[in-house]
Amino acid sequence: MLKLYSFGPGANSLKPMLTLFEKFMLGTGFTVHQLDPRKFEHHADWFKAINPRGQVPALDDGGLIITESTVICEYLEDAHPTSVKLRPASHYDVAQMRCWTKWVDEYFCWCVSTIGWHRHVSTMVRNLSDTEFEDAVARIPIFEQKVKWRRAREGFPQDLLDEEMRKIAFSVRKLDDHLADNEWLAGGVYSLADICNYSVAGSMHLGFSELVNTEDTPHLVRWIGQIAARPAVVEMFARVPREF
């Protein structure tokens, strides 16, 4: 049985969650161990024994631990093939899919993440006392994550927030332009390219409605709706609770 260590259905945690729900039935093919980010469970010793980087998602496949959300998605396709194929058929189209998943990991997820931290995590970490905060930071294994937590508590500099918003606007334009001529992102089929991008963009018509709306980005909004209506996606949101 596969076991996914995960936050609720958003961002990097959403990628393998969507992949698993497309491929299997919850409870038969896999289980989810949901960690609570508000309790910093991902930095607890028991979880760092599973993933020393203290990051979700992580997949336990019979004792083998696979980390990194995009790597987990490809692993599920490699190691657990089902009738549902989440990579396109041709090698060329798989390469295009990987350009899209790579772009999420190297560019798109970071700008959206900073704004998400600015809006949500900042409040959470400001509510901690100095001692609670320093204890929490001391348990984070990744240097850059410690820095990000401190920035979230102090407040991100306005020029950084402006630059991230510029990148988000560029990203949204790029997606809409591509989806104007394509039903799905790669190879004409629903694939990991869509799953990984939806994990970042899927609720931007709510959180970034000034950028993602039926007037400015009709194709992106259409694509978000198509994915949200998939039976596996409906089932996932019904079964896996959100944190916030």
Add this chain to the structure above:
Amino acid sequence: MLKLYSFGPGANSLKPMLTLFEKFMLGTGFTVHQLDPRKFEHHADWFKAINPRGQVPALDDGGLIITESTVICEYLEDAHPTSVKLRPASHYDVAQMRCWTKWVDEYFCWCVSTIGWHRHVSTMVRNLSDTEFEDAVARIPIFEQKVKWRRAREGFPQDLLDEEMRKIAFSVRKLDDHLADNEWLAGGVYSLADICNYSVAGSMHLGFSELVNTEDTPHLVRWIGQIAARPAVVEMFARVPREF
């Protein structure tokens, strides 16, 4: 016949070059069209018609264009299997390989790249007149690359250079620690994990000898030597000229 558009054997261009030389003989399995970065050939219209992002490497496979160095390497394994396997046999080990290639693309290559630009590209772009420089920048399709060129000409801020050197020291330590217990990076075999990391780390015993040397990082130096001695690697460096 496969055709690789590439700079000389270094950084991202080196990844598919090493992959191709391991898999095929130059001139029978593939050809190389080497672009001259000093002439900004990658930003010329003829090349942007091939890759609109104006970046090498790019692979032409019978008219299909594949971009992004790591994606090209995986594509070559998918679409052009030979007796040489550059991915480990087990799905778990392939996932570990992908964690390493992803780490290069998201972290390791960037810090080394900034220092490389500081040392080499800065001089090149400072030798241009203002008009030549602005003409060159105007031909770059990627916003962030335009910014990087301007920074290279003005000089990178010292705090950025210091931070990049911190990341390089961390990266080198991470590689040496892993290679202390492992002959190769993933799955006990030479794989794309080694190729992609070597493409960044392969000459660090020369350019960063204060960090990469037989005393501080003996395992990393041993691994660099192993790769440099491979017949395909020797052949590649003998056949493909360096620019600098």
